[in-house]
Amino acid sequence: MSNGILKNQARGPWFTCTCDPTAAGQQAALHMQSFRPAAAVVIHWYKQQTPVHSYYYNKDQFGLQNKHFSGRTSLFNSHIPHGNASLLLKRVKVQDKGRYKCYTSTRKCNQEVFVNLEVKALIQSVVMEMTNEMVTCSSQNIYPAPQVTWATDPPSDLDALVNSTVKTTDNRGLFSVESKLRVVDSLSNYTYFCFFTSADKTQVRTASWKNQEDITQEEGHALSIPCILLHSLQNFSLTWTFTSSTEPRVIIKYDSRTRHTFNLWEGQAELDQDLLLLGNGSLLLHKPNHEEHSGMYTCTFSGLQNRHVIQTHVNITVASKRVDEQSVQRSWWSTAASAAFVLFTIIAALPQCIRQKVMETRSGSHTCNGAGHLEGGIHKDPNTVASYTAGQNGSECNRLFLQFEARDESEDHTPEKDFALASPPESKIEQDEKPTGPPVEGNGGLECSSWEKE
Structure with missing residues (x-):
């Protein structure tokens, strides 16, 4: 939240206070320090013509307060004798935005100051998902509604790509935005970008997704799964997720700020930390196994304003030597079974002969x-x-x-x-x-x- 601090002003100036209603315990301080201290101080705060808070006879007066502000307003009473009539508004809502007037009166003079309260719910994160036919970007608890745009790498004719964006509001007046883009088969291996831009153009959140071509590798041989960013990030985290027949599992996580690495597959997989600082988070599998390491690998770079996902399906095949051994073993069992059948037949027929x-x-x-x-x-x-x-x-x-x-x-x-x-x-x-x-x-x-x- 950015608080607008009102200095000593004459009647009628405008000041602006901006705050985020989604932040925990968010409050706005509407400052008014222009009146001269004197006895018998009267203070009235209004939102347009709606009573917000009143003070006279040396105490707060809530009899005329509008119920929308009930329990959410207060003055800095200890500072009133020093000429401070600022208002503290707690648990800010989207509906609180607008123009506020502060009226002060003493035996010496009367004064009015206006404050404009702006409410912004910043774009916290953008979630991106991709299937064979559709790529989706979504974000929640935003105000005002942001603008969504798409791009691909390599560049493509976005006019030919069908997209739709839906914006809905909840009971707090915050927006949830979901934008979908239909994937063309010929562009399925492209990198898709979606951009969420705030209404005042001061904030841009970027998310990207790429489905890489499948990788097939014989077990027992080292394998590198690429994960390279087009632009390097600072203060980012990298997460590798593996999905097979079970639920997705986080196998490696790295934080560039602390340089701490969590590795569930210690000894089986690793990252090159020197390359990580250059935006290369490729995963190295030392001796992949057919049963344990075949599946979907998802690499996610997360920064302050960016989130990039690269997904790769890896198929680890059985070693050729192992196939030959299995064939020989099957042939031996087949021969043994045939011999046992012949011996059984002879033994069964021998007494009769x-x-x-x-x-x-x-x-x-x-x-x-x-x-x-x-x-x-x-x-x-x-x-x-x-x-x-x-x-x-x-x-x-x-x-x-x-x-x-x-x-x-x-x-x-x-x-x-x-x-x-x-x-x-x-x-x-x-x-x-x-x-x-x-x-x-x-x-x-x-x-x-x-x-x-x-």
Whole structure:
């Protein structure tokens, strides 16, 4: 707040007092020190014709005070005997602006002095946001309403960019301003500037936003994420924010006034403080990791009248060596799974094969020993052909059983060989059409594998 101090003046001068109603405990001192001290002092303050504060009979009089000023006015009573009739107005509002008159009267003279009270709510900050289609600038608690303008770097035809500005007031009479600018695809990587200029042109707040091109880097290799201002700042702060699947996190913060650095990623990322003083706040990642460091990085420079944001999406890819190792590991597991499946199938089928083999062996033995016995070289069984056939089948059974075992021990199992082993040779069948003599006697049965051939 800037207080207008009124010196000893004659009747009717104008003086100006300016204050900010948004400041905590804001008050305006409307000074009036022009009257000559004397007995029976009368003081009246008015805003145009509205009673603001009165003093006579050596005390404050609130009977005629307008309720708008109730509880917010006071005089410097101890200074009244010295000719000071200044008014202190507390908790200044936008509605308090205007012309005030101070009337003083003593037995020696009457006097009037006018004071003009201006109320300004300064532009405290400008918030800027950017999406794929829109960039927005906004600020609150401003009075009077500011002017908003746009610019880009590189320069572009702003007439072709559609923008709209909305100004609204709250119950205190303060303005909230929001301005939007539609982003053209071809200009999405430009730097966008918005300027909030106060009504009296004495204050300008600037905000900028830039979406940089995406950065892709293989993990394990150092990476620098650029954050460079077009114009250097003094007395600024720099904040780096990282956003992934969780809420945004402040990872690094630097204050140029204290040169203090807060680093949540100590050992993983750092800033170059010498370059920072030149407006280069680039972030260096030493060994970025695919899972921990892929995401959105936001760099924010904040000064007294400026705020600049640069946003970059970073994709850290998996190292190629790691990909090969993962492929080999997947191939090994696939092979192991296939081998386990084959082994399980063999184990499950083995008992059934063994039972079948035993049954075949018993069946062959039963066939071989089931022929008729000989007495005196003559068959007791009149069906000699049946006896011959039994002996032939038994011989063939033993031969196939031996071949089956030999095949199990061999590593070469082709379909052609398996078929040859399973089928008896035609030459063998032709040669063994009929025995030339009686079977050899022994063990009370027929020796199926010993037949005389012609």
